Amino acid sequence: MGTVALGPAMQRGQGKLDDQGVTVGGIVVMRYGENALATRRALRRDQGAHGRDDDCDSHGRLPASVQAGSGSWDYFGGIVMTHQTLRYQMDRQITYRENTVADDFEAGDVWRLDGSLEYRLNPLEIAGGVPAFIYGALEVNLIHEGRNRIDGRRDPDSGGTRLFLTPGPQYVGRRWILEGALQVPVVQDLNGGALETDYILRADARLNF
Numbered sequence: 001m002g003t004v005a006l007g008p009a010m011q012r013g014q015g016k017l018d019d020q021g022v023t024v025g026g027i028v029v030m031r032y033g034e035n036a037l038a039t040r041r042a043l044r045r046d047q048g049a050h051g052r053d054d055d056c057d058s059h060g061r062l063p064a065s066v067q068a069g070s071g072s073w074d075y076f077g078g079i080v081m082t083h084q085t086l087r088y089q090m091d092r093q094i095t096y097r098e099n100t101v102a103d104d105f106e107a108g109d110v111w112r113l114d115g116s117l118e119y120r121l122n123p124l125e126i127a128g129g130v131p132a133f134i135y136g137a138l139e140v141n142l143i144h145e146g147r148n149r150i151d152g153r154r155d156p157d158s159g160g161t162r163l164f165l166t167p168g169p170q171y172v173g174r175r176w177i178l179e180g181a182l183q184v185p186v187v188q189d190l191n192g193g194a195l196e197t198d199y200i201l202r203a204d205a206r207l208n209f
Contacts, residue, residue, distance in 0.1 A: 072102035078112075086126070088119045101149070108146030108159045115140045118170065132173040137181070139166040147191060160190030162197060177206040 078095030092115045099107040116139040123131055141164040148158040168181030183200040190196065 072100045072106070074099045086120075088117065090118075091116045104151045106149040108148050110146070111144045113142040132171065135170040135172065137166075137168050137170050137179075139181070140164070141166070157192035158194050160188065160194055162190075163187035164197075168202075175208050177208070179204050 075098040076095065078093055080091070080093040082092075083090045093112075095110075095112045095114075097110045097112075099109055116137065118135045118137045120133055121136050122134040142161070143164075144161045145159045148155040163186045164183050165186055166181045166183045168179065170180075171178040180203045181201075183202065185197050185199070188196050
């Protein structure tokens with residue numbers, strides 16, 4: 001009459017992505033009038049269980065690598081050197097931070113080499129009393145971060161080396177200190193798809209009592 005044989009089942013919803021192996025696909029049906037960008041982001045957000053590190057934005061829980069803290073106890077040490085005259089001040093420091101594991105996430109260890117120069121621009125000569133001062137400042141930061149570990153595995157899209165230059169003015173009065181600075185990324189030699197740091201504009205004010 002015939003022969004009956006069992007063969008492989010049809011693969012539905014599967015395919016190959018960039019010749020890297022089998023991946024799972026699907027179809028998303030979006031309601032009429034919905035925002036397409038919001039729907040796409042909702043698909044990409046973390047749907048796992050929320051742990052202690054549950055900071056989130058409007059699209060869901062943030063990845064551990066971009067949260068404000070990891071909940072771990074980390075070790076920090078370094079050396080600071082300062083040289084000061086009536087006209088300028090120079091600061092140098094080298095620091096190392098060893099990060100530990102919390103909630104199966106361990107941030108990469110960090111080496112930093114920082115230097116800064118503050119030079120008095122006005123007044124050039126001090127005649128007497130307690131005048132206000134205007135300084136020009138330049139800061140240099142060389143930062144190397146190791147790869148993060150997630151569930152004991154290294155994250156290939158994390159860590160790397162960054163070099164920043166940060167110029168800015170500083171006003172020092174009798175009671176007020178006003179500062180501004182623009183952090184400029186000069187070199188960003190990062191691993192894989194690690195996020196780059198953009199330009200950062202900072203301003204702050206301090207009042208001495």
